[in-house]
Amino acid sequence: MAADSFSEISSNSWFSRIASSFKGILTGILLIIVSIVLLSWNEGRAVKRYKTLKEGAGAVVSIDSAQVDPSREGQLVHTSGTAVTTDTPSDSEFGISTHALKLTRQVEMYQWKESKSKDTQKKLGGSTETVTTYKYTKEWNTRPVRSDNFQELEGHRNPAEMRFTNSSFKASPVTVGGFTLTPSQVDMIGGAQALPFPSDYKVPSHIGESHLSPTELYIGKDPANPAIGDLKVSFAMVPEQSISLVAAQVQDSFQPYRTKVGGTINLLQSGTYSADAMIQVAQDNNKIMTWALRAGGLLLMFIGFNLLMGPLSVLADVVPFIGNIVGIGTAIVAMMLTAIAGLITIAVAWIVFRPVLAISLLLISGGVIYMIFKQAKSAKA
Incomplete structure (x- = not known):
């Protein structure tokens, strides 16, 4: 890996920093509003998904994929079987084909990448x-x-575009017993495996200068000394395999099932799994997504509160040591405000869905506020 670097030195006066910090207040307010909207939406989404999957768990019926039962039309069904195809997906541009559910072309280009780091010293x-x-x-x-x-x-110019890009070629039709999967369901099937080039493979003439290995086509002069713009092309395939699916039966295929709460269920996993196991995995994924979005929303809120109090630390930076202390103090206050506002936002969002949990969160927030005021009174004393 080649690398080079250079540095720039810039100065920022105290007055311009103060002006920037006051401008940051507007950004801080915007971030707080965005975080409140995100947290509120996420809690509603989480509850809706939970209720959707819970309703599905009570409605799903297991069927035999070998043949279509018209009496199950429109119902939420669970089935397992082997996904197979009579098709041979192919990449005509490279002349590669294989009997599989999916064929994917993976392309990488050798390029320059810029990264930067800043070291700021207060004067x-x-x-x-x-x-x-x-x-x-x-x-x-x-x-x-x-x-x-x-x-x-x-000296750091990259090509404007890649000659060849990643592509996916799906087999059609893909069937499980008497049912045909939709293209989106085929996309959900994993388990990709590297696909070697055939032993008698001939590189198409339009590819240009290249070097072939069993698993990779190098497009360029010298694989040992890559140049900017050189490409590496490889292929992977998703083989026929056992799958399990939970969705609505629509004629001889499957579509997302719409529940009474307005959510949809369209689950597919590689392997043989019961309906209960698949729905539990979906519930676990819902929890993970919920906590990830909570963390993102709280982080935005913390940054917003920190920007609101930014002018305080900048004003104190006349003496850098004092400014550092004030900066730590404002960060702690921003963290406390985030905890309070975040818990209140989540609690309010849950009042309609889970009043008990909402009231508990409000009580916790009230306790945090009480501790802050109690600590402030102790400090004055």
Whole structure:
């Protein structure tokens, strides 16, 4: 991996920092509003998904995939079987084909990548000096990296686009017993395996100069010394396999099942699983997504409160040591405010769905507020 770098030094006066910090207040308010909307929406989404899956668990019936039972039309059904196809998906551009459920082309291009780091030092009087270091590395990437906005474009230009890109070729039809899967359901089937090039494979003439190995086609002059714009192409396939599915039976196929609460169920897993096991996995995934979005919303809220109090630490930066102390203090306050506002937002969002949990969260928030005021009174005493 090749790399080079350069640094820039910039200064920011105390007055310009104060102006920027006051502008940051508007950004902080916007982030807090966005976080409140995100947290509220996430709680509603989580409850809706939970109720959707719970309703599905009570309505699903297991069927034999060998033949279609018209009496199950429109019902939420569970079935297991082997996904097979008579098709041979192919990539005509490279002349590769295989008997499989899916064929995927994976392309990487050798490119420049810019990364930067900043080291800011506070000066007496409130000004700052920032050293920004830009580092350029050559890396393989599956997507084009735009070099137009590089700080140092000279010597670090990337091709505007890739000659060949990632592609997927699905078999059609793909069946499980007497049923035919939709293209979106075929996409849900995993278990991709590397597909070697045939021993008698001949590289198409339009590819240009290239070097072939059993599992990879290198497009360029020298694989040992890659140049910017060189490509690596490989293939993978998803073989015929056992799958389990929970969805609505629609004629001889499956569609997402719509529940009374307005959610949909369209589950597919590789392997043989019961309906209960599949719905439990979906519930677990719902919990993971819920906590991930909660963490993201609370982080946005913390950043927002920190920006609101940004002017305080900048004003104190006339003496850097004092400014650092004030900055730590405002971060702690922002964390407390985030805990209070976040819990209240989540509680209010859950009042309609789970009043007991909502009231519990409100009581916790009230306890946090009480502890803050009690601590403040102790400090004054």
